[in-house]
Amino acid sequence: SSELTQDPAVSVALGQTVQITCQGDGLRAYYASWYQQKPGQAPILVIYGENNRPSGIPDRFSGSTSRVTASLTITGAQAEDEAYYYCHSRDRRGNHWGLFGGGTKLTVL
Amino acid sequence: QVQLKESGPGLVKPSETLSLTCTVSGAPISNNYWSWIRQPPGQGLEWIGYIYDTEITNYNPSLESRVTISADTSKNQFSLKLTSVTAADTAVYYCAKDYYDSIGYTYFDYWGQGTLVTVSS
Numbered sequence: 001s002s003e004l005t006q007d008p009a010v011s012v013a014l015g016q017t018v019q020i021t022c023q024g025d026g027l028r029a030y031y032a033s034w035y036q037q038k039p040g041q042a043p044i045l046v047i048y049g050e051n052n053r054p055s056g057i058p059d060r061f062s063g064s065t066s067r068v069t070a071s072l073t074i075t076g077a078q079a080e081d082e083a084y085y086y087c088h089s090r091d092r093r094g095n096h097w098g099l100f101g102g103g104t105k106l107t108v109l
Numbered sequence: 110q111v112q113l114k115e116s117g118p119g120l121v122k123p124s125e126t127l128s129l130t131c132t133v134s135g136a137p138i139s140n141n142y143w144s145w146i147r148q149p150p151g152q153g154l155e156w157i158g159y160i161y162d163t164e165i166t167n168y169n170p171s172l173e174s175r176v177t178i179s180a181d182t183s184k185n186q187f188s189l190k191l192t193s194v195t196a197a198d199t200a201v202y203y204c205a206k207d208y209y210d211s212i213g214y215t216y217f218d219y220w221g222q223g224t225l226v227t228v229s230s
Contacts, residue, residue, distance in 0.1 A: 010181075029213060030209065030213045031215070032215050033217070035154075042220040042221065042223050043220055045216055045218050046126075048216035048218070049214045049216075054218065086153065088154075088156075088216065088217065091217060095167070097156065097202050097211060098146075098159070098169070099156065099171060100155065100156060101153070102227075
């Protein structure tokens with residue numbers, strides 16, 4: 001399959017830890033990257049590679065991968081983390097087509 | 110700092126061609142991957158395709174028959190053409206700097222602000 005699957009919605013209490021997952025065969029060949037998108041804004045990259053954060057992304061964001069599942073973990077979720085999160089990888093059959101998960105709506109309670 | 114900005118008509122008639130341009134500053138078009146990504150209203154992200162080093166292109170198989178991505182190094186721009194559009198092509202279109210390598214890294218590290226294109230008569 002050349003799809004990435006995410007849970008549509010996840011919630012977390014303020015200050016608690018939440019994990020958002022992404023499953024897909026493409027993750028056998030490529031690390032997932034993760035994007036945060038708030039209403040009316042362009043996505044921003046929050047995690048890439050094994051567990052890398054671009055400059056300016058808080059260290060409460062982390063990533064991991066195991067076989068065909070990638071995870072984005074927010075440790076100590078803040079109100080401003082409420083957003084949609086999308087994972088990205090590529091088709092592993094050599095075509096290098098870009099793939100996105102369907103997105104997860106994170107609600108911070 | 111790399112910056113991208115999309116430009117083009119916000120309204121396209123059905124069956125016509127959607128044309129957008131992305132102007133890049135802070136990085137050369139050459140020797141980099143550049144992608145177009147779209148997002149229909151209320152829906153998720155869809156990768157459209159990329160251009161690498163101004164010549165190599167790769168398209169989403171679901172759109173390949175209608176898409177052309179090209180680049181102009183003299184203006185440091187790359188462009189998207191999507192033919193025979195329908196209402197289903199209504200979306201916010203983003204341009205982004207793309208990256209992937211042989212050790213498994215892939216990501217879009219810089220994005221434009223996006224531009225809404227509506228297909229309607």
